[in-house]
Amino acid sequence: GDSVTQMEGPVTLSEEAFLTINCTYTATGYPSLFWYVQYPGEGLQLLLKATKADDKGSNKGFEATYRKETTSFHLEKGSVQVSDSAVYFCALEAFTGNQFYFGTGTSLTVIP
Amino acid sequence: KAGVTQTPRYLIKTRGQQVTLSCSPISGHRSVSWYQQTPGQGLQFLFEYFSETQRNKGNFPGRFSGRQFSNSRSEMNVSTLELGDSALYLCASSPGLGRTDTQYFGPGTRLTVL
Numbered sequence: 001g002d003s004v005t006q007m008e009g010p011v012t013l014s015e016e017a018f019l020t021i022n023c024t025y026t027a028t029g030y031p032s033l034f035w036y037v038q039y040p041g042e043g044l045q046l047l048l049k050a051t052k053a054d055d056k057g058s059n060k061g062f063e064a065t066y067r068k069e070t071t072s073f074h075l076e077k078g079s080v081q082v083s084d085s086a087v088y089f090c091a092l093e094a095f096t097g098n099q100f101y102f103g104t105g106t107s108l109t110v111i112p
Numbered sequence: 113k114a115g116v117t118q119t120p121r122y123l124i125k126t127r128g129q130q131v132t133l134s135c136s137p138i139s140g141h142r143s144v145s146w147y148q149q150t151p152g153q154g155l156q157f158l159f160e161y162f163s164e165t166q167r168n169k170g171n172f173p174g175r176f177s178g179r180q181f182s183n184s185r186s187e188m189n190v191s192t193l194e195l196g197d198s199a200l201y202l203c204a205s206s207p208g209l210g211r212t213d214t215q216y217f218g219p220g221t222r223l224t225v226l
Contacts, residue, residue, distance in 0.1 A: 028198075036217070043116075043202055043217040044155075091153065099168045100145070100215060103157040 002027040006103030007092045013080055013110050021031055021075040021106045023064075029095030033057075033066050033073040036089040038105070044089060047075075080110045114139065116205050116218035124224045128189040133221045135182050137205030144186040145215060146178060147201040156206055158201075162208070190223075198225045 007022040024102065032051045035046040048057030053068035062077045073090060081084040117136045125131050137144050139143035145168075147157040157170040161180035178188045184205075190197055200222050 034214070041219075043118075043219040044204075045217065046214050049214060099157060101157070101162065102147075104154040 002031065002079060002094050002099075002101050004092055004101050004103040006007050006088075008086075009105070010107040010109060013108070013112050015082055016079045017109055017110075018096070018109070019075070019077040019080045019084075021090075021108070023073045023075065025071050025073065025088035025092050027071075027091075027092055027095065028066075031092040031095050034093070034100075035062070035064055035073070035075050035089040036091060036102075038087045039074065040086075047088070062100050066105060082110045082112055084108060085110050091095070114148045115184030116216055117128055118201075118203050118218040118221050120221060121219065122222045122224075123195050124226060125144070127193055127195060129193050130189065130224060131189075131193060132225070133188045133201055134202075135186045135188070135205075135218060137186070141205035141207050141216070142184050143157075143206045144180055144184065144209055145188070145204045145206075146188050147204065148172075149202055149220070150198075151224060155202070158188065165171050172213055195223045195225050 003026045005024050015041040019052045034049045037047045038044045050057040052067035054064045064073050078112040087107045089103045089105045119134045138194045143162045145160040147155050149155050160168040164180045176193045180186045190208045202220045205216045206213040
């Protein structure tokens with residue numbers, strides 16, 4: 001079945017460091033791919049998405065490219081800030097319907 | 113536009129009791145999905161409703177049930193609560209069933225079972 005595997009955390013970075021959180025997926029057909037962010041005590045917020053191969057989603061300095069050949073959707077940011085500290089979830093929406101599959105989440109802490 | 117709202121935000125129950133959680137989707141959204149989030153299992157899909165019909169169901173026991181009303185508001189019910197049901201329950205809404213429809217999440221209901 002469809003699934004998402006993302007990099008285990010926690011990840012701790014210094015401010016202005018480069019961030020990569022790896023995400024790979026297994027899916028039938030052509031899923032849509034998402035990154036969600038969850039701040040402490042809150043629900044999930046959509047960070048970015050890509051709906052077809054080679055699409056690049058971007059938002060707030062974060063980017064991820066839908067790579068069908070490597071079944072990956074890695075999240076990157078060139079210079080992280082303390083305010084980026086949160087848990088990041090990679091997710092896919094099945095091609096066949098409106099069902100989402102989430103990775104286990106990667107906790108990011110950015111220290112000044 | 114108001115976001116997804118969930119009530120109550122926090123709930124404490126004892127084993128054996130039942131609980132009902134409520135979700136009001138973004139105005140105009142017709143699809144509502146429910147998820148259980150726990151530290152050990154992460155986010156797990158419970159079920160999805162569209163136009164008052166359950167369209168998808170995750171791998172949860174029958175103690176977990178839900179429904180959707182004509183105004184798209186949804187409720188989730190858990191009967192005979194167990195300690196393992198303690199979790200953050202998240203509701204998400206989307207406009208419809210389009211593949212590019214984004215899910216928008218509410219803040220969640222934190223359920224603690226004692």
